[in-house]
Amino acid sequence: MRNGITIGQAAAFVGVTVKTVRHYHKLGLVEEPERDSSGYRRYGSGELLRLVQVRTLAAAGVPLAGTGPMLDADAARFGAGLADVERQLTERIDELVARRDTLRRLADGDRALLPDRACAVLDRMPGLGFGPDYVAAQREALVLARALVPEGFDGFLTQLEHRLDDPEYVDLTKRGWEAESWEPDDPRIEELATAMADHYLANPAVQGDPAGLRAWAKASAQYKLINTHRQDQAPVAARLTALTEARLRAAGVPMPHR
Structure with missing residues (x-):
């Protein structure tokens, strides 16, 4: 009869489960001892040493598939x-x-999805009189813009910063958001779109830099996804944006086509 201990004792001594020992055997990392005359496998010091070595390497982060070649x-x-x-x-x-x-x-909120500069833009909006729904919509638009048109994102932020520095732009934008209470065919929508387009044309800084405009002009599909986000919640704003863009496009400003 071979001297040694049972698989249960070996597992307990080494600090693993019997299932783990059998898994080591299955992977070929530790040879199974021969059965003794009673039909039991008895683990000697050699098997125990190999079990300890495999367990130690595995606990240190070595993948099991790599422990055998390393030990050999x-x-x-x-x-x-x-x-x-x-x-x-x-x-x-x-x-x-x-x-x-x-x-x-x-x-910490927005800072997981947006850089500090974009968060600063959003933080300014409530103090300028923009309501929480408008700020939330702008936050989502910024997240989408950064993900979908990264090459145009910095230019877009610069554009927003210039716009928020422009009292007339801020007033026009707030009027546009308030227009959600108007009927879809209200003639004031077209009047407001004209006023917005005229303001853009008279103030090139709020249009954005040429490189940024070109980046957005090449990203029509992404621009459409961003611009139609929340369209069902703000249909008048969507129409107002479309009318304003059409006027700008007609004036030669490189606006993306939806």
Whole structure:
């Protein structure tokens, strides 16, 4: 009869479960001991040592598939394998830290999805008289713009900053948002669209820089998705925007086509 201990005792001594030991056997990481005359497998010091080595490497982050080759390698290859695992773990740590930071930014509201500069633009709006619904719509539009037209996002932010510095623009925009209470065929909508277009044409800074306009002009599909967001909730604003853009386009401003 072979001296040794049972699989249950071996698992307990090493600090794993019997199921884990059997999994190690299945993967070929630890050879199964021969059965003794009673039909039981008895684990000796050699198997226990290998179990401890596999468990230790696995706990250190070495994938199970890689533990066998590492344990069977010479000292140089073993060291190189450990260095490679350390590099992978460092990358995972960096990724987890980034995820944790994202969670913290989510708890802080907009800052998970938008840069500080965009958040500052949104923070200005309530003080200028814009209501929470308008600010929420602008927040969503900024998130979509950053994701869908990243090359035009900085220019778009600059445009918004100039617009918020322009009292007449702010007044026209607030009137546009208030127009949601009007009937869809109210003639004041076309009058307001004309006033907005005239203001844009008279103040090039609120139109945006040429590079930004070109980026948006090339992104018609993305522009449509952004511009039609919440259209069902603000149909008059959508019509007002379309009329204003048509007038600007007719005047030669490179507006995207919907």
